[in-house]
Amino acid sequence: MSALSVSVAMTGSGGAGVLTSGHILLKAAGAAGYFGHMRRTVGPQIRGGESAALLRLSAEEVLCPADETDVLVGFDWNNVGRFATELAVGPNSWVITDPSEGSVPDFLRESGARVIEIPMSQLAEAIPDGRVNMVGLGVVAEAIGLPLEPMRGILTKMLARKGPEAAQASFAALEAGAAAVRGLTELPKLPVAQPSAEERWNVSGNEMTALGAVKAGVRFVAAYPITPATDILEWLAPNLPKLGGQLIQAEDELASINMCLGASFGGVPSMTATSGPGLSLMMESLGLAVAAEIPVLVVDVQRGGPSTGLPTKSEQSDLNIAVHGHHGDAPLVVTAPLSVADCAFTAGWSLHLAESLQCPVLLLSEQVLGHSRVVVRRPRAFEGQAQRRLATAVDLAQSYQRYRITPDGISPMAVPGMAGGEHTLDGLEHNPHGDPSPKAEDHQAQTDKRWRKLADFDYGADWADVAGQGETAVITFGSTFGAAREALARTGGGFRHIGLRLLHPPQPAKMAAALAGVSRVLVVEQNHGGQLHKLLRAHHDLPGRVMSFCRPGPLPIRPREIEDWVAQEDQP
Amino acid sequence: MIPKDYKSDMKPVWCPGCGDFGVVAAITRALSEMQLPRHQVALVSGIGCSSRLPAYTTVYGFHGVHGRALPVASGLKTARPDLTVIAMGGDGDGFSIGANHFVQACRRNLDLTYIVMDNEVYGMTKGQASPTTEADWTMSQLTPHGPGIEPFRPLEVALAAGANFIARAFAGDPAHLTRLIVEAVATPGFAFINVLSPCVTFRAEQKLWKERVHEGFGEPTADRGEAYRRLMQDDGFTLGALYKGNFQPHSPYAEAPVNIADMEARFRV
Numbered sequence: 001m002s003a004l005s006v007s008v009a010m011t012g013s014g015g016a017g018v019l020t021s022g023h024i025l026l027k028a029a030g031a032a033g034y035f036g037h038m039r040r041t042v043g044p045q046i047r048g049g050e051s052a053a054l055l056r057l058s059a060e061e062v063l064c065p066a067d068e069t070d071v072l073v074g075f076d077w078n079n080v081g082r083f084a085t086e087l088a089v090g091p092n093s094w095v096i097t098d099p100s101e102g103s104v105p106d107f108l109r110e111s112g113a114r115v116i117e118i119p120m121s122q123l124a125e126a127i128p129d130g131r132v133n134m135v136g137l138g139v140v141a142e143a144i145g146l147p148l149e150p151m152r153g154i155l156t157k158m159l160a161r162k163g164p165e166a167a168q169a170s171f172a173a174l175e176a177g178a179a180a181v182r183g184l185t186e187l188p189k190l191p192v193a194q195p196s197a198e199e200r201w202n203v204s205g206n207e208m209t210a211l212g213a214v215k216a217g218v219r220f221v222a223a224y225p226i227t228p229a230t231d232i233l234e235w236l237a238p239n240l241p242k243l244g245g246q247l248i249q250a251e252d253e254l255a256s257i258n259m260c261l262g263a264s265f266g267g268v269p270s271m272t273a274t275s276g277p278g279l280s281l282m283m284e285s286l287g288l289a290v291a292a293e294i295p296v297l298v299v300d301v302q303r304g305g306p307s308t309g310l311p312t313k314s315e316q317s318d319l320n321i322a323v324h325g326h327h328g329d330a331p332l333v334v335t336a337p338l339s340v341a342d343c344a345f346t347a348g349w350s351l352h353l354a355e356s357l358q359c360p361v362l363l364l365s366e367q368v369l370g371h372s373r374v375v376v377r378r379p380r381a382f383e384g385q386a387q388r389r390l391a392t393a394v395d396l397a398q399s400y401q402r403y404r405i406t407p408d409g410i411s412p413m414a415v416p417g418m419a420g421g422e423h424t425l426d427g428l429e430h431n432p433h434g435d436p437s438p439k440a441e442d443h444q445a446q447t448d449k450r451w452r453k454l455a456d457f458d459y460g461a462d463w464a465d466v467a468g469q470g471e472t473a474v475i476t477f478g479s480t481f482g483a484a485r486e487a488l489a490r491t492g493g494g495f496r497h498i499g500l501r502l503l504h505p506p507q508p509a510k511m512a513a514a515l516a517g518v519s520r521v522l523v524v525e526q527n528h529g530g531q532l533h534k535l536l537r538a539h540h541d542l543p544g545r546v547m548s549f550c551r552p553g554p555l556p557i558r559p560r561e562i563e564d565w566v567a568q569e570d571q572p
Numbered sequence: 573m574i575p576k577d578y579k580s581d582m583k584p585v586w587c588p589g590c591g592d593f594g595v596v597a598a599i600t601r602a603l604s605e606m607q608l609p610r611h612q613v614a615l616v617s618g619i620g621c622s623s624r625l626p627a628y629t630t631v632y633g634f635h636g637v638h639g640r641a642l643p644v645a646s647g648l649k650t651a652r653p654d655l656t657v658i659a660m661g662g663d664g665d666g667f668s669i670g671a672n673h674f675v676q677a678c679r680r681n682l683d684l685t686y687i688v689m690d691n692e693v694y695g696m697t698k699g700q701a702s703p704t705t706e707a708d709w710t711m712s713q714l715t716p717h718g719p720g721i722e723p724f725r726p727l728e729v730a731l732a733a734g735a736n737f738i739a740r741a742f743a744g745d746p747a748h749l750t751r752l753i754v755e756a757v758a759t760p761g762f763a764f765i766n767v768l769s770p771c772v773t774f775r776a777e778q779k780l781w782k783e784r785v786h787e788g789f790g791e792p793t794a795d796r797g798e799a800y801r802r803l804m805q806d807d808g809f810t811l812g813a814l815y816k817g818n819f820q821p822h823s824p825y826a827e828a829p830v831n832i833a834d835m836e837a838r839f840r841v
Binding site: 027030031199200201202203207211214215219220222238239241242243244246248250251252254255256258259260261262263264265266267268270284285287288292375416417418419420421422423424425426427428435436 | 614615630635642650826
């Protein structure tokens, strides 16, 4: 049996090597010419919690998890019930279990999945220094028809420091696992990979966010560790100094955002990365960035909330705070990447918007984008460097006005070091010179200017990715783009899909054009309250019948669910 | 350039007799003494009466949110080490809402100067107890029985947290404060000056501070034990530079340059 893609889940206690096995499998698939997508789901425990690597390997690029898991390998079944629903096991699935780990959990038996028993730990014990996760990798690779050779190459590199015996032990364990399932032809097999000379990358969303930001010009970062954003910072910390930049680990998020504002005031493009709780702490200072017109990029890798919520799991529920979380009239830009790979472009584009518009830009990534790894074609990057409109010699020659009223609302910015541009940047309402002013007319003029510069800006074609045709439109943001695009492909392009990259400010003319001729709109999002649905309702005259498909995290929204919604005429 | 060149023509919001007038005078004199180009200096403040100070000068200024002057200054100095960065604000801004940043800035030891105008009261919100207010001060309706907690000891905290230069000054003696600011800016690392700056409106009794302040710290010591001993004998009105350490200021990590294409190569399958 051969499908376009095969999805594999590996579960086990923390420390069982599940995620390491997942990374090796993804790498090996990449080396064998396949594309891949790997999510991870872990408990909040530091050590010893439950974890799962959820992979989808394919001959075509894939953007999202499959509808169902084809093969589930349980290294052990400890606490697996905690993410039972995330495993998507059904009657078409195969479950590979080690009888020494006890019986298969009820929820798996009841799913109707077929169970294969393989004594993985016994096979590992028969090999000196044999590890059960290597046996498991051999089982998976053989089961789905992935050649072992690239995996051996990867293990040789990985274990080089441990000496040839370690590699030999791993090879033996791989082979023992593979031998145990050899000949089981019923298991779903990968299609043959087409050889290709194109450049492919193995990346996580958080790595691409970091790379995209520095490519567009970020040279200062201050941040406080928080799951699931920390690995953005861990990529930046060693790399920024090599590009002449700096990263500070701040004492908290209040400090992080203010350090960024200080650096940006100094003329250096700045960024911080955080998640919900940290974003909440930054809101006051983001208001300052709006009022005082300081460019800054804030990446929020969303997790389940409110409060500490689901720190290791995904949700799209920070849209409300991003758009509406500030006191006062506080216009700012909110963006979201469309996929793991698109984090690179969207981060660069977001910095470009922040620098061009002299305002904060909030980039809403998600745990499932940030922590997922993919093998994809080389991700697109934002072309060029973010540019700030700096004060010219003419601006500086005559009584410089930091907040001069200009036709497009953007005022040339003087930064320290520019003689003649001295001014005090202020969170107090101010006149064009920047002097504090309580006058009604100054407040009106400056508030107008701060709205106008965002409203009149040309965001170009990147505001959304629009595809398909027909009278039904599906609108998504963030990671749900992938599921919608796959549903669209399965229906032969039978509906219109608008994947938003720009969430705020609204683009009524572009949206109206994208929705022309549509009689039904379905808004898909991963939160409880239908936050995008309500935001769209507030700003657009959505045509015809408008439906909301919203569900809180962490269960991913899968392609078939969107297909079903589109197919059913009478959804409430 | 003379001190007047560093003074803007904006009229301060401060009450007549406010100690902060003496501080702005000392800052402009110190800048003049150092002959710093105006565009190479940035004054960073938070919120409160004293945090209005940057706009009363002609250098670059940043009047941000309450309590966050030090993080702003730290980001600016890290991004732009060529600038002279002076952070400032009041006792509420620095020792209450911003107290953690004060401790961390002392530890981080960037090459910054931090001037706190300490009047032991929240003036802008009309006279509430601050972190440095006495436990039995009963003049605020918000704490009618007094704050009931011991005052914050800025110099002791700064010493414990690792500030490299620690001094106390009096707003009524701008000439002395000017000398301290020049020394603070010249000292590498984090330099902290706590300025007793009377609030004549809500703490009228502070008008008598001019009779209470006195010399006594002598020459600054580089010995932390000795600095603690001096503080144990201090009545809160001893002026001068207490401590001048030899901590190396935190400096940016320098790495051999790598171009982005080489970084990207690591992502290739």
